[in-house]
Amino acid sequence: MIKRKRIILYLVLIIAISQAIFFGFLLYFNFAGVEKQAELGVTFSPGQAYYLGLDPKKVLHSSLTDLGIKKYRFSAYWDKIEQKQGVYDFSQIDWQIDEVDKEGGEIILAIGRRLPRWPECHDPDWIKGLSEEKNQENVLSLIRKTIEKYKDRTVITAWQIENEPFLSIFGECPAPDPEFLKKEIAMAHSLDNRPIVLTASGELSSWTNEAILSDKVGVSLYRTTWNSILGLFYYPLTPHYYKSRANTLRLLGKEIFISELQAEPWERQPLPETPIIEQKELMNAKMLGESIKFAKRAGFNEIYLWGVEWWYWLKNQGDNEMWQMVKNLVNKN
Template identity: 40%
Template structure:
């Protein structure tokens, strides 16, 4: 009996040491993540994601919104989603008029474009699948491969397009989407490269909720999201992520060490509210809890401390909505200043 208690006491000491070491390690890591980080990178290229669908959902004229971002804000680097359910409502019947127009206008302003294609592209409900393609898994997969090929073939001679993004955060289980199939993603990437080998393939992932290895090891380039202030029922409301730029720098080091990935960018920097519901239904006071002119500038400075060469903002449609619909142009004006400073 004495021997048993002696061994048990020894085991407790070992467990206490192990858990204590883990706790100390986590505290040190947390402290490192929240150090100020290096000086902001000053040669960062600022860009913008634009969604015609989201602008329309906000009650805006999306053509007018897009032109204002090009002309007034001065956006020179764009990420544009191609919505499959809008471009191929009927199987084999294509309507690229909206994307044709966006590309033509971007060329007038000497702006370059990342074209995003796939089942899952920016804005809710994330996966934008035409009704006819939901017949079964095989129809959907064959349909999107054909659509990717058709779209790339149509636009591969457009010099203003600098890269193809295949799917948007495919490894993140978010949105109204079919189950993720990593082998099919690899097929999509291979098919896109076979259709146009002259441009890099970009894959993206969540900045805070993943380790990046999956997409970073499969794409020519990798892009991360970057959010600071969010709303989540799981944490009981509003939350500011308790992480500094070194969190992203550490993950970048891991990716560079264990994959061949060398080109990392911020593909989606928070520049609009993350509200508890549909943003247009929220009060301006609640919206300002997660985004306002001060937070916008802070977020850009934060991203510059991470040190990636490209930073694409997320929320230009909301800026315009605030200016035109709410007579609150301060975020729009701050955005204009930021793009002027990084031209």
């Protein structure tokens, strides 16, 4: 089984590197060297705050009032909203939306079954044993209820449907189902006219399917990853690679942004159990600054950082380097 996974991962990496070489030829027509101005936002997860032993309300409030963040990506986690079938409780989303609205920010709200943070598919317990067809019906009901609940909230600027829905090698989820994804998008369009966002792996996806089905494409940007098969892996990609691919989609009239820029360590073991010195070997202020410069040189002017809960946790441990770095970058922009 491990051998099969290793083969799949190597094939994916070979495809990604081949794409990098191909798009490198486009540099003659599209030089990526100048840093663009960019708005910085964050993806925020109350569950990640709890995982680190934090009060999520304090984390969100501090990111708004101290860091000065105004752009957020939130997730309407199914297992929190519909703990009992047919009974919807949006209280865990309400306070997040209210807080950002009060501070004059804006939100991309991710809805569906597969959403940011492990295990990706945040299923309520009661769906166990149900057929996939029935589960899909329940997901459509969830999307309908969520959009009906929040479609009058102008602080929400877009609906993100699922998270990286075409990525099959990561997360504890069913196999990608493009036909069902189309139904989810159609459901959202039928209820509200705000843009539909689809996200893709910046390194392991072509971005094409996401662009065809959405109004706006968000891509992740990870320069260093780790897994039990390959160990620590550094992507040998350049800003040109991302910029050329993004500009191809822009020619088709698509907006494109970074929905997830790596700004916390890739976990090899639970973060709270990992010595801070080891954590910061995988992510620190210098690395973050370099990654943001990389993203700007790639031509992105909207960048959502991944790891606000970790920066706050570090600050509580007496290490405010990451927190201060982001604060300086937000004020600079």
